[in-house]
Amino acid sequence: MCEYCLKHGDGKRWYLQAKNYSDDLLSDLRRRHFIEHFFSHPEELTRDLERMSQMQRLPGMVQRAVSGLVTRRMKRVHFGQVVPAEEIEQILGFVNSVVRVPCICRHITLGREEGYCYGVSLAPNGGKFAEILQALDDSFITGPDTSDFETLTPHEALEAMQAYEPDGLCHTVWTFHAPFIGGICNCDRTDCLAMLATVQHDVKVMFRAEWVAEVDPEACTGCRSCMRVCQFGAIGFSAADQKVRIDPLRCYGCGICRSVCPQDAITLKDRREVPAAAQLW
Ligand code: SF4
Ligand code: SF4
Numbered sequence: 001m002c003e004y005c006l007k008h009g010d011g012k013r014w015y016l017q018a019k020n021y022s023d024d025l026l027s028d029l030r031r032r033h034f035i036e037h038f039f040s041h042p043e044e045l046t047r048d049l050e051r052m053s054q055m056q057r058l059p060g061m062v063q064r065a066v067s068g069l070v071t072r073r074m075k076r077v078h079f080g081q082v083v084p085a086e087e088i089e090q091i092l093g094f095v096n097s098v099v100r101v102p103c104i105c106r107h108i109t110l111g112r113e114e115g116y117c118y119g120v121s122l123a124p125n126g127g128k129f130a131e132i133l134q135a136l137d138d139s140f141i142t143g144p145d146t147s148d149f150e151t152l153t154p155h156e157a158l159e160a161m162q163a164y165e166p167d168g169l170c171h172t173v174w175t176f177h178a179p180f181i182g183g184i185c186n187c188d189r190t191d192c193l194a195m196l197a198t199v200q201h202d203v204k205v206m207f208r209a210e211w212v213a214e215v216d217p218e219a220c221t222g223c224r225s226c227m228r229v230c231q232f233g234a235i236g237f238s239a240a241d242q243k244v245r246i247d248p249l250r251c252y253g254c255g256i257c258r259s260v261c262p263q264d265a266i267t268l269k270d271r272r273e274v275p276a277a278a279q280l281w
Helices: 003-008 029-040 042-055 060-077 085-094 104-110 128-135 154-167 193-200 225-229 256-260
Strands: 080-082 097-101 117-121 150-152 170-175 181-187 211-215 235-238 243-246 266-270
Touching: 029 128, 042 060, 042 104, 042 193, 085 154, 085 170, 097 128, 097 154, 104 193, 117 128, 150 154, 154 181, 154 225, 154 256, 181 193, 211 243, 225 235, 225 256, 256 266
Parallel strands: none
Antiparallel strands: 080 170, 097 117, 097 150, 117 181, 170 181, 211 266, 235 243
16 A cells, blocks of 8 residues: 555545545645645746756756655645546545536646546535635636636546546546645646656656556457557557557556456556555555
Protein backbone atom coordinates (compact mmCIF):
# COMPACT_ATOMS: atom_id res chain seq x y z
CA MET A 1 0.00 0.00 0.00
CA CYS A 2 1.17 3.55 -0.59
CA GLU A 3 2.32 5.68 2.33
CA TYR A 4 -0.96 7.63 2.31
CA CYS A 5 -2.86 4.38 3.00
CA LEU A 6 -0.72 3.83 6.07
CA LYS A 7 -0.84 7.46 7.17
CA HIS A 8 -4.37 8.52 6.20
CA GLY A 9 -6.26 5.29 5.55
CA ASP A 10 -5.75 3.24 8.71
CA GLY A 11 -3.97 0.66 6.56
CA LYS A 12 -6.81 0.55 4.00
CA ARG A 13 -7.08 2.48 0.75
CA TRP A 14 -7.01 6.08 1.91
CA TYR A 15 -9.16 7.37 -0.96
CA LEU A 16 -11.97 4.97 -0.01
CA GLN A 17 -12.19 6.39 3.52
CA ALA A 18 -15.24 8.65 3.63
CA LYS A 19 -13.75 10.77 6.43
CA ASN A 20 -11.11 12.05 3.96
CA TYR A 21 -13.85 13.80 1.96
CA SER A 22 -15.62 15.26 4.93
CA ASP A 23 -16.68 18.72 5.86
CA ASP A 24 -14.79 18.37 9.16
CA LEU A 25 -11.46 18.44 7.34
CA LEU A 26 -12.64 21.18 5.02
CA SER A 27 -13.51 23.43 7.94
CA ASP A 28 -9.79 23.96 8.52
CA LEU A 29 -9.23 27.58 7.44
CA ARG A 30 -5.69 26.99 6.20
CA ARG A 31 -7.00 24.30 3.89
CA ARG A 32 -9.84 26.48 2.61
CA HIS A 33 -7.42 29.30 1.90
CA PHE A 34 -5.17 26.91 -0.02
CA ILE A 35 -8.10 25.77 -2.19
CA GLU A 36 -9.17 29.32 -2.96
CA HIS A 37 -5.59 30.35 -3.73
CA PHE A 38 -4.98 27.27 -5.89
CA PHE A 39 -7.93 27.96 -8.16
CA SER A 40 -7.44 31.72 -8.24
CA HIS A 41 -3.76 31.71 -9.25
CA PRO A 42 -3.18 29.38 -12.18
CA GLU A 43 -0.17 31.49 -13.14
CA GLU A 44 1.69 29.81 -10.26
CA LEU A 45 1.19 26.44 -11.93
CA THR A 46 2.47 27.88 -15.20
CA ARG A 47 5.59 29.05 -13.39
CA ASP A 48 6.05 25.61 -11.82
CA LEU A 49 5.92 24.04 -15.27
CA GLU A 50 8.56 26.46 -16.57
CA ARG A 51 10.76 25.68 -13.58
CA MET A 52 10.45 21.96 -14.24
CA SER A 53 11.62 22.47 -17.82
CA GLN A 54 14.56 24.53 -16.57
CA MET A 55 15.41 21.80 -14.06
CA GLN A 56 16.29 19.47 -16.92
CA ARG A 57 19.38 21.58 -17.52
CA LEU A 58 20.70 21.11 -13.97
CA PRO A 59 23.17 18.39 -13.00
CA GLY A 60 21.46 15.07 -12.17
CA MET A 61 22.25 15.24 -8.46
CA VAL A 62 20.69 18.71 -8.15
CA GLN A 63 17.65 17.61 -10.16
CA ARG A 64 17.06 14.69 -7.79
CA ALA A 65 17.42 16.90 -4.72
CA VAL A 66 14.99 19.53 -6.05
CA SER A 67 12.56 16.88 -7.21
CA GLY A 68 12.60 15.27 -3.75
CA LEU A 69 11.86 18.61 -2.10
CA VAL A 70 8.95 19.32 -4.44
CA THR A 71 7.50 15.84 -3.86
CA ARG A 72 7.71 16.20 -0.08
CA ARG A 73 5.92 19.55 -0.20
CA MET A 74 3.27 18.34 -2.62
CA LYS A 75 2.53 15.32 -0.43
CA ARG A 76 1.49 17.76 2.24
CA VAL A 77 -0.58 20.12 0.11
CA HIS A 78 -1.72 18.71 -3.23
CA PHE A 79 -0.92 15.13 -4.20
CA GLY A 80 -2.77 12.63 -6.34
CA GLN A 81 -3.16 8.96 -6.98
CA VAL A 82 -4.26 6.99 -10.01
CA VAL A 83 -7.53 5.15 -9.32
CA PRO A 84 -9.28 2.62 -11.59
CA ALA A 85 -12.91 3.03 -12.62
CA GLU A 86 -14.39 0.55 -10.14
CA GLU A 87 -12.91 2.48 -7.23
CA ILE A 88 -14.10 5.78 -8.71
CA GLU A 89 -17.54 4.18 -8.64
CA GLN A 90 -17.05 3.32 -4.95
CA ILE A 91 -16.03 6.91 -4.17
CA LEU A 92 -19.03 8.29 -6.04
CA GLY A 93 -21.15 5.87 -4.06
CA PHE A 94 -20.50 7.67 -0.78
CA VAL A 95 -19.86 11.36 -1.62
CA ASN A 96 -23.00 13.45 -1.71
CA SER A 97 -21.86 16.40 -3.76
CA VAL A 98 -20.34 16.34 -7.24
CA VAL A 99 -19.67 19.44 -9.29
CA ARG A 100 -17.96 19.48 -12.69
CA VAL A 101 -15.40 22.25 -13.04
CA PRO A 102 -13.08 23.46 -15.79
CA CYS A 103 -9.70 21.73 -15.58
CA ILE A 104 -7.02 24.16 -14.43
CA CYS A 105 -4.31 22.18 -16.29
CA ARG A 106 -6.14 22.40 -19.61
CA HIS A 107 -6.71 26.08 -19.00
CA ILE A 108 -2.94 26.49 -18.86
CA THR A 109 -1.87 24.02 -21.54
CA LEU A 110 -4.70 24.56 -24.05
CA GLY A 111 -6.03 27.98 -23.06
CA ARG A 112 -9.52 26.52 -22.93
CA GLU A 113 -12.07 25.64 -20.27
CA GLU A 114 -12.61 21.88 -20.43
CA GLY A 115 -14.75 20.27 -17.77
CA TYR A 116 -12.66 17.20 -17.03
CA CYS A 117 -12.42 17.75 -13.26
CA TYR A 118 -14.95 16.95 -10.56
CA GLY A 119 -15.13 18.51 -7.12
CA VAL A 120 -16.46 15.96 -4.64
CA SER A 121 -17.33 16.26 -1.00
CA LEU A 122 -19.23 14.65 1.79
CA ALA A 123 -21.24 16.76 4.17
CA PRO A 124 -24.59 16.56 5.88
CA ASN A 125 -25.66 19.74 4.13
CA GLY A 126 -24.74 18.48 0.65
CA GLY A 127 -21.06 19.37 0.37
CA LYS A 128 -19.15 22.55 1.09
CA PHE A 129 -16.40 21.94 -1.45
CA ALA A 130 -18.83 22.60 -4.27
CA GLU A 131 -19.81 25.84 -2.52
CA ILE A 132 -16.21 26.98 -2.33
CA LEU A 133 -15.67 26.30 -6.01
CA GLN A 134 -18.84 28.08 -6.96
CA ALA A 135 -17.95 31.03 -4.74
CA LEU A 136 -14.83 31.50 -6.86
CA ASP A 137 -16.87 32.49 -9.89
CA ASP A 138 -15.43 35.94 -10.35
CA SER A 139 -11.87 35.17 -9.43
CA PHE A 140 -11.37 31.71 -10.90
CA ILE A 141 -8.39 31.92 -13.18
CA THR A 142 -8.44 35.15 -15.21
CA GLY A 143 -12.16 35.51 -15.49
CA PRO A 144 -13.32 32.59 -17.66
CA ASP A 145 -16.96 31.82 -18.08
CA THR A 146 -17.71 29.68 -15.06
CA SER A 147 -21.18 28.74 -16.12
CA ASP A 148 -19.71 25.26 -16.71
CA PHE A 149 -19.81 24.56 -12.97
CA GLU A 150 -22.55 22.00 -13.08
CA THR A 151 -23.86 19.87 -10.29
CA LEU A 152 -24.11 16.22 -11.29
CA THR A 153 -25.53 13.15 -9.64
CA PRO A 154 -22.86 10.58 -8.78
CA HIS A 155 -24.29 8.34 -11.50
CA GLU A 156 -24.00 11.09 -14.12
CA ALA A 157 -20.43 11.79 -13.05
CA LEU A 158 -19.50 8.11 -13.29
CA GLU A 159 -20.97 7.81 -16.78
CA ALA A 160 -19.11 10.94 -17.91
CA MET A 161 -15.81 9.64 -16.56
CA GLN A 162 -16.27 6.21 -18.13
CA ALA A 163 -16.89 7.93 -21.46
CA TYR A 164 -13.38 9.45 -21.28
CA GLU A 165 -11.70 6.06 -21.17
CA PRO A 166 -11.61 5.30 -24.93
CA ASP A 167 -9.59 8.53 -25.27
CA GLY A 168 -7.13 7.22 -22.70
CA LEU A 169 -7.97 9.61 -19.85
CA CYS A 170 -6.81 8.17 -16.57
CA HIS A 171 -8.74 8.82 -13.34
CA THR A 172 -6.91 10.41 -10.42
CA VAL A 173 -7.93 11.63 -6.94
CA TRP A 174 -6.41 14.78 -5.43
CA THR A 175 -5.85 16.18 -1.98
CA PHE A 176 -6.14 19.81 -0.96
CA HIS A 177 -3.93 19.61 2.08
CA ALA A 178 -3.75 15.90 2.84
CA PRO A 179 -5.74 13.98 3.76
CA PHE A 180 -8.74 16.00 2.51
CA ILE A 181 -9.67 14.78 -0.98
CA GLY A 182 -11.54 17.40 -2.97
CA GLY A 183 -11.31 16.34 -6.56
CA ILE A 184 -11.27 13.63 -9.18
CA CYS A 185 -9.47 14.50 -12.41
CA ASN A 186 -9.21 12.75 -15.74
CA CYS A 187 -5.71 13.09 -17.06
CA ASP A 188 -3.48 12.51 -20.03
CA ARG A 189 0.20 13.21 -20.30
CA THR A 190 -0.23 15.73 -23.10
CA ASP A 191 -2.36 18.22 -21.19
CA CYS A 192 -2.11 17.46 -17.48
CA LEU A 193 0.61 19.19 -15.53
CA ALA A 194 0.68 16.56 -12.79
CA MET A 195 1.20 13.78 -15.26
CA LEU A 196 3.78 15.79 -17.17
CA ALA A 197 5.62 16.48 -13.92
CA THR A 198 5.52 12.86 -12.77
CA VAL A 199 6.16 11.01 -16.01
CA GLN A 200 8.10 13.45 -18.15
CA HIS A 201 10.03 15.55 -15.63
CA ASP A 202 10.41 12.86 -12.96
CA VAL A 203 8.98 15.18 -10.30
CA LYS A 204 6.52 12.92 -8.53
CA VAL A 205 3.21 14.57 -7.63
CA MET A 206 1.00 11.49 -7.77
CA PHE A 207 1.18 7.87 -6.68
CA ARG A 208 0.66 4.94 -8.95
CA ALA A 209 -2.57 2.99 -8.41
CA GLU A 210 -2.75 0.18 -5.89
CA TRP A 211 -3.02 -2.06 -8.96
CA VAL A 212 -0.92 -3.34 -11.85
CA ALA A 213 -2.25 -4.58 -15.20
CA GLU A 214 -1.56 -8.03 -16.60
CA VAL A 215 -2.29 -9.48 -20.05
CA ASP A 216 -3.51 -12.99 -20.65
CA PRO A 217 -1.34 -14.02 -23.61
CA GLU A 218 -3.83 -16.73 -24.60
CA ALA A 219 -6.60 -14.15 -25.01
CA CYS A 220 -4.57 -11.33 -26.59
CA THR A 221 -4.94 -11.07 -30.37
CA GLY A 222 -2.33 -8.34 -30.74
CA CYS A 223 -4.76 -5.67 -31.95
CA ARG A 224 -2.77 -2.98 -30.02
CA SER A 225 -5.83 -0.97 -28.97
CA CYS A 226 -4.44 -0.98 -25.43
CA MET A 227 -1.14 0.56 -26.56
CA ARG A 228 -2.96 3.52 -28.04
CA VAL A 229 -4.50 4.56 -24.72
CA CYS A 230 -1.71 3.87 -22.22
CA GLN A 231 -0.44 7.23 -20.96
CA PHE A 232 2.61 5.70 -19.35
CA GLY A 233 4.27 3.83 -22.24
CA ALA A 234 3.90 0.60 -20.29
CA ILE A 235 2.71 -1.62 -23.15
CA GLY A 236 5.05 -3.10 -25.74
CA PHE A 237 4.27 -5.18 -28.81
CA SER A 238 6.18 -8.36 -29.53
CA ALA A 239 6.57 -8.78 -33.27
CA ALA A 240 7.65 -12.38 -32.74
CA ASP A 241 4.57 -13.28 -30.65
CA GLN A 242 2.16 -10.81 -32.26
CA LYS A 243 0.92 -9.98 -28.74
CA VAL A 244 1.45 -7.20 -26.25
CA ARG A 245 3.25 -7.31 -22.92
CA ILE A 246 2.84 -4.94 -20.01
CA ASP A 247 5.91 -3.76 -18.17
CA PRO A 248 5.05 -3.80 -14.43
CA LEU A 249 7.84 -1.33 -13.79
CA ARG A 250 6.08 1.28 -15.93
CA CYS A 251 2.44 0.40 -15.33
CA TYR A 252 0.54 2.90 -13.16
CA GLY A 253 -2.45 0.55 -12.79
CA CYS A 254 -5.09 2.91 -14.18
CA GLY A 255 -6.93 0.10 -15.99
CA ILE A 256 -7.67 2.21 -19.04
CA CYS A 257 -6.06 -0.39 -21.35
CA ARG A 258 -8.48 -2.96 -19.90
CA SER A 259 -11.50 -0.88 -20.79
CA VAL A 260 -10.61 -0.81 -24.50
CA CYS A 261 -9.52 -4.44 -24.91
CA PRO A 262 -12.02 -6.23 -27.15
CA GLN A 263 -10.88 -9.63 -25.84
CA ASP A 264 -11.07 -8.82 -22.11
CA ALA A 265 -7.48 -9.97 -22.01
CA ILE A 266 -6.32 -7.45 -19.40
CA THR A 267 -6.95 -7.63 -15.65
CA LEU A 268 -5.75 -5.56 -12.71
CA LYS A 269 -3.82 -7.31 -9.96
CA ASP A 270 -3.20 -6.00 -6.48
CA ARG A 271 0.17 -4.28 -6.64
CA ARG A 272 1.27 -6.06 -3.47
CA GLU A 273 1.00 -9.39 -5.29
CA VAL A 274 3.30 -8.36 -8.13
CA PRO A 275 6.83 -8.60 -6.73
CA ALA A 276 8.43 -6.43 -9.44
CA ALA A 277 6.00 -3.56 -8.74
CA ALA A 278 5.03 -4.04 -5.09
CA GLN A 279 7.31 -1.28 -3.85
CA LEU A 280 6.81 1.10 -6.77
CA TRP A 281 4.75 4.20 -6.15
S1 SF4 B 1 -6.30 -4.56 -26.59
FE1 SF4 B 1 -6.39 -6.63 -25.72
S2 SF4 B 1 -6.32 -8.00 -27.51
FE2 SF4 B 1 -5.67 -5.97 -28.21
S3 SF4 B 1 -3.41 -6.04 -27.97
FE3 SF4 B 1 -4.21 -5.18 -26.07
S4 SF4 B 1 -4.43 -6.95 -24.72
FE4 SF4 B 1 -4.22 -7.74 -26.78
S1 SF4 C 1 -0.63 -0.68 -18.89
FE1 SF4 C 1 -0.90 0.09 -16.83
S2 SF4 C 1 -0.55 2.28 -17.01
FE2 SF4 C 1 -0.88 1.53 -19.09
S3 SF4 C 1 -3.09 1.81 -19.45
FE3 SF4 C 1 -2.81 -0.28 -18.65
S4 SF4 C 1 -3.11 -0.09 -16.44
FE4 SF4 C 1 -2.76 1.99 -17.22
